[in-house]
Amino acid sequence: MSKESKFIEVLRRNRLRVTKERMEVFRTLSLVDSPLSRSELLSSLRNYGMHPPTLYRTIELFVSIGIIQSLSSKSGEVIYELLPPFAPHHHHYRCMSCGLTFPLEVLDDAPVEVALRSLDLPGAVVYHQVDIFGTCFECLHEQSLVGERVR
Ligand SMILES: [Zn+2]
Ligand SMILES: [Zn+2]
Structure with a gap:
C-alpha cells in the first residue's frame, strides 16, 4: 500500500x-x-x-x-x-540544553530492537519510540568554555 x-x-x-x-x-x-x-x-x-x-x-x-x-x-x-508507518523507524537523541533532536538510525536486528520485540506486552504493537536525553557535544564544549572563563 x-x-x-x-x-x-x-x-x-x-x-x-x-x-x-x-x-x-x-x-x-x-x-x-x-x-x-x-x-x-x-x-x-x-x-x-x-x-x-x-x-x-x-x-x-x-x-x-x-x-x-x-x-x-x-x-x-x-x-x-x-x-x-509514514517514516522509516529511528530513535532520537535529544539535547536538554539546546533542545536539538538528532535522529538515530537503528537496524532491525540491533540488540535494542530484538530486546523490545521479545517483551511480553499486554497488547499488539503498532510502533515504539526510543528517546535518549542528554547534553550534546556542542553544548558540552560551550559549557566547558564558559567554565574556563569563570575560573
Ligand atoms: Zn545541545
Ligand atoms: Zn526502535
Whole structure:
C-alpha cells in the first residue's frame, strides 16, 4: 500500500474528510527526508495557495491523530516529523540544553530492537519510540568554555 493510501485510510478511520489541503500537507512532509518547521511548510505550500490558519489547523489535526509529532530544532523552533508507518523507524537523541533532536538510525536486528520485540506486552504493537536525553557535544564544549572563563 502506498504512503498516500495509508494516509487516506488513517483519515477515514478517524472519520475525517480527505481534503486537498490535507493531502498537500502530507505530500510535502513525505517528500522531504527531514522534519519541517511551520515556516518551512508554509513556504513550500505557498505556491499551492495554502493559508497559514489552514496549515496550522492541519498540523494540529495531524498531531492529534498520530500522523506527525513535534520536536524542537536547534533554533528552538518546533519542527514536525512523520510517524510510522509514514517514516522509516529511528530513535532520537535529544539535547536538554539546546533542545536539538538528532535522529538515530537503528537496524532491525540491533540488540535494542530484538530486546523490545521479545517483551511480553499486554497488547499488539503498532510502533515504539526510543528517546535518549542528554547534553550534546556542542553544548558540552560551550559549557566547558564558559567554565574556563569563570575560573
Ligand atoms: Zn545541545
Ligand atoms: Zn526502535
